[in-house]
Amino acid sequence: MSDAEAELPAPFAEALAYVHSHRDGEVRIDAVKDNFAYLWIGSIAKNQSSETPGGWIRLPLAFPYANPHGLVTREALRSSGERLVSDGHNPNHDMCAPVRGVGGAHYYSWTWENAPQLRSPQDIVGVVQWYERRIRLG
């Protein structure tokens, strides 16, 4: 457990443990900036073998009482039609800064507005799936 993970609020830590046990690939906190953690999900992808998986979800430390706000990736994302995802795409944005040192270069400013209501730490799994759908939709 990293130092950042040791100081997480209990519901966030519970969410982290839950996603660890329900997702393949690496799951870790790479940075905490203000009220958000950068949660690396190694397997986040739109389910196509050609792409490079992985991304950082900006997850609020107050999860599930606050919403995820944005995704940072190493490479520009492509939708299911292989078109570059343009919606909310901000290359080299300030929001990438906390994870720039580990390759964070593309910020997708997708908020949780109009997304399913978050009620429990276990909803973290649905959050990852929602971001994957968001990538597919482009």
Add this chain to the structure above:
Amino acid sequence: MRLEFAITEKQMDDVLHRLFGAGAHRPQDPERGFLAAVFPATGASRRTLLLGQIVEPENGDVYWSRKDGLVMRHRYYSRALSVIQSLPGAGLLNVHSHPRPLTGTSPPAPSDQDLATDARELCFASRALPEGRAMAAAIVTPGGGLSLREYKFRRPRIAAEAVRSAFGPEGAKFAFAERVRVVGPGLRAIWGDPYRKPPRSVLNAAMVDSSILLWGAGGQRVLSALTIGIAGLGGVGGIVAEHLARLGVGTLILVDYDRLEDGNFNRSQGATRSEMALRIPKVEVYSRVAKEAATAPGFQVFPFRESVAESAGLNHLLDCDIVVAAADDAFARQVLDHMAYAHLIPVIDGGTTLVPDSLSMMLTAGKSQIAAAGAEHACLECQGVYSQEEATVARESATWGKYIDVETRGELVTSRQLRAPSVICNNGLVASLIGLRILAIALRVTPATLRGTQRYYVEDGTLAWGAVKGCRSDCLKASWSGQGDAHFIPVGEDIRWKKIRQQEVTDGTPP
């Protein structure tokens, strides 16, 4: 740290029904009892124990014996401990009845037998729970009088200590809860320590005779015993502070980090030009205003330059009986909404939105809104006061969202949040409705106005009640009721306050 006990009105009705009414486990017995979970709720200077889940006694679990008094069998303790072990942060509370006095709320004193039995049972039960969990015993009388003792036991670390009396029931130390707060939808505080008399509040009758005509000296004493917190000392919170001090409230806790500036002088009732010139923190300004306006002898006001969205600011509000949410910020509102349920502290929120026409700059629409939240009220979120997305946006960095760059002579000076229109007359209306809601909750002067959202529609000047009377069916707030410290309140970093702190350190501004 002073100790209190809090219970919801519904729980109190249930307790009285179980101990004295048709719900009594063995109605033929002169005393009855049960075991329950209890949760601590910790503020800066007050620790409150909150009643949790009652563990139902089964046949023969609790009985009266002439020789031993009220007996709770070990199998019942064992079952209760299994339940409590599954509740994070919960401790154990043993509750039993005293048949007298039949009326009145004087706190009952424990008998020697009560003291010996409770210390013995709770001492051994405490070892089945993680160290530090609350262990307490309470006595209830038919009129609703209640006294509660919290016990502390030393836990042996080595075998030699286990046989020493200092580590057993004989080494127990206990303290009485000073007050018992019965919460929701109103608020009633009764004295809880049978060995001490409540402090007798002296009234300045000449100053408050016009209100004593309405609620009597008793009501005035209730006000003088209240501690009310105000989160946000802007146009609304500042006026509320003065109103409450003049009404005769005994203690105010003020939390805000802003300084008085020329941009808010037109709605800072009671503030002076010299305070504006010196950019005095608003909590200091309204601490002075409240002291000058106070009618309660011995009035106290405690100013804290903090943000309620951060734990340092919130901790002071956890010492309050009622909290006024006047911070006009979704992050702060969400924090206080959680607090209202988890810590059983009623919250009264108020604010105004004014919408000008962008061309004519005339006021085209707007509303002022007052809502109460907490036990047996709908939560602020379900009443439409804020949304989770708004609370999330308020947590974002200062460069996210509605900020504008302010330039002076072509030079970028600072980024400032876009300002919303604000008028002192609307603030005064909201402050008055908040004050009236506090009177409804604390004195029940107008019981019909206890619950719900009250709205003033600017465009047509009407005052109406919102339709929401309860939380949505999928709302979780009621399930957090009375969980105290065991419930995570979503505090965090107030980004604006963080920037101000950093800037003041850089500038060398005195605090």
